[in-house]
Amino acid sequence: MYMQRKILSALTFGLGLWLTPVPALADAGTDLAAKLKAIRSLDADFTQTTQATQGKPESVVLGHIQAQKPGFFRWEVRRPYSQILVSDGRELKIFDPDLQQMTIRPVSQELSQTPALLFTGNAAALQKQFIIRAKKNGGSVIYTLTPKAKDTLFANLSLQFKGNDPLMMTLRDSLGQQTQIEFFRVKRNTAIPASAFKFTPPAGTDIIRE
Numbered sequence: 001m002y003m004q005r006k007i008l009s010a011l012t013f014g015l016g017l018w019l020t021p022v023p024a025l026a027d028a029g030t031d032l033a034a035k036l037k038a039i040r041s042l043d044a045d046f047t048q049t050t051q052a053t054q055g056k057p058e059s060v061v062l063g064h065i066q067a068q069k070p071g072f073f074r075w076e077v078r079r080p081y082s083q084i085l086v087s088d089g090r091e092l093k094i095f096d097p098d099l100q101q102m103t104i105r106p107v108s109q110e111l112s113q114t115p116a117l118l119f120t121g122n123a124a125a126l127q128k129q130f131i132i133r134a135k136k137n138g139g140s141v142i143y144t145l146t147p148k149a150k151d152t153l154f155a156n157l158s159l160q161f162k163g164n165d166p167l168m169m170t171l172r173d174s175l176g177q178q179t180q181i182e183f184f185r186v187k188r189n190t191a192i193p194a195s196a197f198k199f200t201p202p203a204g205t206d207i208i209r210e
Helices: 002-009 025-037 115-119 123-129
Strands: 041-050 059-068 072-079 083-087 091-096 101-106 130-137 140-147 156-162 165-172 178-188 206-209
Touching (some): 025 123
């Protein structure tokens, strides 16, 4: 449970076919940046699976994501427990109802520190911060991003697209743990109410500022 929540906070969600290379490095970055730039807003359900490590069973959580440029996102875990992450582009609020606690921290503008900004931030910064490669997987394309900086929250991250729709995000940390986030019922560039990116915790919530 603790590791799941740690991964969710970092945030800021099977390859049965043969993978064949597509564009060269520079073209892969340009292509991915174009796809992300075209996403003005994103609304989707997700399933997050953390792969087993050192004999521990895998864990699965279900939830909903809403993201909108510039820098707004709401990441809500609904099952098997509740957790809400909301950002207005300046601050990230992490509300844990089980602990009756909300943590508030500044949002890092480094994509390598806040992966959710891939859908809401500056797509042009991708090639400055990551080494990017792309491979085909049937009718979809998988982009693998490896941070150029050493002090990051993950060793590499991959984004899978079918056409212009994101299908999956996979993060791998330095210890080999893998978190896979599949997106369902994806809606791009639809209106999202401003209230989705505002959050006031219930009375009596313990507020922690970092």
